[in-house]
Amino acid sequence: MTLAQNRVFGRLDVVRAWADLADAGVNYSQAEVRRPGWNIDTHRSGLPAERPGGPEPGGPWELACALVRDYDFTPPEIVRAVYDPQGPLLGRNLLLQARFHLMHFFCGVRVTEVLDESRDNGDRVWGWAYETLDGHLERGKVTYEVIKHQRSGEVEFVASSYSQGAPTLDRVTLLGWRLFGRRTQLRFYRRCGERLREFVRAQSRGEEVFPGPRLRAGHLVCAPKDATPHRWDALALHRVAPG
Template identity: 30%
Template sequence: MCARIYIPDRNQNPAAKTSRTRWHFLRGFSARTLAEELAQVTNRPSTAPPAAPHATSSHGWLRHTSEAWVGREAPGPPGPHGAFARGRALLASYAFSDPEIVAGHFDPQAPLLGRPMVLELKACGFRYLCGVVVSDVRDERGKTETAFGYRYDTRAGHVEAGTEWFVLTKDHLTGDLCFRIEAIWRPGDFPNWWSEVGFGLVERRARQDWHRLAHLRMRHLLEAGDLLPVVSPSPREGRGHHDARVRRPPTRALARQRASALAHEAQSPAANAMPRRTRDMLRRWGLSVALGAVTGLRSMMGPALVSRWLRAHPTHPCWTRTATLMATPVLAHALSLLAWAELAMDKLPAAPSRMAPLPLAGRAAMGMLVGLVLGGRRSRARRVAAGAGAMSAVGAACLAHRVRALAAPRGKRTSFATALLEDVIAFGIGHAALRALR
């Protein structure tokens, strides 16, 4: 049963005019900012759709629905410690959402019905804070099935206007658990025109990825029955912020691999024959090569990206003494400033050649530093990762130098465009590599 939502006229409501979408680029939000945003959510007007039949495509409203099997327990009504009970906790804590795409911040002590939430939307290095409020809760037990779920409605300042249902259902006859997501939405409030353009370009793919990963994460967490959400409020805040993390969160790359493995599980029984430690080590070496290539293109970008990533993941198992040093606030800000300065200086005609002995050695050293951080705790793996990062940095520097040399005779515009393209490629590789690091 859905309550009728009244949408106030934004032209007559001063609160709507003062609602502004907060956004950052290449950096997250402080605990204080999140707390301030969370406190303002309930004061903003709702932008949810009206009751049917007005929420139709002719009125600009779009629908997106996905449903998937996520687990099974013994037939009959749900038990107190079964998969359905765990699923309820995961659903209420927003743990099914991939935090690399949408992270939820809220007070876990607040009642579910009426709970304000701040969703941190992440795309291409940009982060947007968008407010929603849980407006309805469904908790039903019938003869043939049991269902639990809730709906949240967007508030002014959200880049989307709409409502979304999340429902977990158990079939008493088979014991199957089904997870359903149903959204009604249309474009909402954007902080600037280019955010609206970018949203139109990436929205469809990002929505599909998020829905697919939500089902995969729910299934993964229900299979790992001992892994419940870990509440980790910020030490500077103490309350009002909730990061629904788990100890083994599947990232986008892991989810895709897992989807393939689940689809071909019966036909490929040896798909996971390689030991997990070996797979993890090879993956870290690959990431060291990728971040080493970034330092070859832009010597300070790789360390700056890794430093910011470490600050955002203080409990990650890759932490070592080197990682602790790189994550200090002073060094993190210094690396960021140096990275921005390098981006500007690279476009100047007087910029030194990257193939000179000193700049090339510096790029190799930065690649080695990145490899030491990503190599993990085992000394042998770290040495290999450091060497891979250094060699990758040198190789990428040589390749980029050759490309720039070919572009130079074509004029200053072509050379400048090549430099900008190099910036985009370096950032894209680094961002993708760190997203794959779990």
């Protein structure tokens, strides 16, 4: 089963577009990041708890880490991605499809940080961060963390970010961003937490949350695993690297 056959990304040659990301650089400098010109957000979502102490084998923390690693928590109605699962997580390029109704924007991000640590306060943390690449409709960084508070047993998912719209957006993309961008961005983070909590609960009960095969394009895979084509995808307005 291939992405081309299923038109998950409409008419786009995703293999070529993903390959082009290898030559792209991060499109901002951290020295630029400051309010009020940038949105700085932290979104926390509670997950099923464990007993106090270290992460339980096969427990909610480990289940959540696996879902976050594969980018399967992202809501497919808002954002989809293709990437090479064979390479290391650090340095991984993802071609994202941001979906604003019938406007689809294809942008690149790169994983620039992987977190795997126990903090001084007793928290056990795993996660990763990506930064936006040249041509992205935004500039900034998103960090996804799965945290177990080992003293209490509480487990949570934290998405923290700083971002702003790219200053070089073309007229059509700028219109879409002004109409839907910030509102969709906040809905994205809310839906990420909701989906991750739902999936972890289901898997903890022994349920299979992704019964179908993952869509592929050559050596690339599509995330999330439950992304399916929509009959209007081929008619959507496509913009590749609009920034």
